[in-house]
Amino acid sequence: MKHYVAIIEKEEGTLFGVHFPDCPGCVTAAETADAAVTQAAEALRLWAEVGQEAGATPSGPRPLQQVLADKEVAVSIARGGIPFLVPLLVDSGRPARANISLDRNLLDAIDKAAKARGLTRSAFLASAARDKILAEV
Numbered sequence: 110m111k112h113y114v115a116i117i118e119k120e121e122g123t124l125f126g127v128h129f130p131d132c133p134g135c136v137t138a139a140e141t142a143d144a145a146v147t148q149a150a151e152a153l154r155l156w157a158e159v160g161q162e163a164g165a166t167p168s169g170p171r172p173l174q175q176v177l178a179d180k181e182v183a184v185s186i187a188r189g190g191i192p193f194l195v196p197l198l199v200d201s202g203r204p205a206r207a208n209i210s211l212d213r214n215l216l217d218a219i220d221k222a223a224k225a226r227g228l229t230r231s232a233f234l235a236s237a238a239r240d241k242i243l244a245e246v
Contacts (some may be wrong), residue, residue: 111169112194114176115144116185129195130182131170132156149195150243152187157199170197198239204231 223233
C-alpha cells in the first residue's frame with residue numbers, strides 16, 4: 110500500500126487544512142485536527158479515483174525525505190505545518206472471493222448490522238475493514 114505525505118496546517122480564524130505535496134488539488138479541511146486527519150484519507154482516495162476516471166495514473170509518492178526537502182513543504186513546516194503519512198486505499202474494481210471463519214453470533218450481528226444499513230455482508234465487512242485500516246493513520 111502506498112503512503113503519501115500530507116501536511117496539516119492551521120492559521121488563526123481558519124479550519125485545519127490538509128494538503129498533499131505530491132497530489133495537486135488534493136485538499137481537505139475540518140473544524141478539528143482529528144477530523145482533518147481522518148478526512149485526509151478519503152480526500153486522497155477520491156482524488157486518485159477522479160484521476161483514474163479521467164485516464165490519469167497518479168504518480169507514486171516521493172520518499173518522505175525528498176518531500177521534506179521540498180522548498181514549499183519546508184515553508185509550510187516553518188509556519189507550523191505538521192507532516193504525516195496517509196495510506197492510499199483505492200478499490201481495484203475486481204472482487205475476490207475470500208473464505209473466512211467467524212463465530213456464529215458475530216456473523217449474525219454482522220448480518221443484522223449490514224441489513225440495517227442496506228448493505229450486503231461483503232460490503233459491510235469491506236467498509237469495516239477499510240475504516241479500521243484508515244483509523245490507524
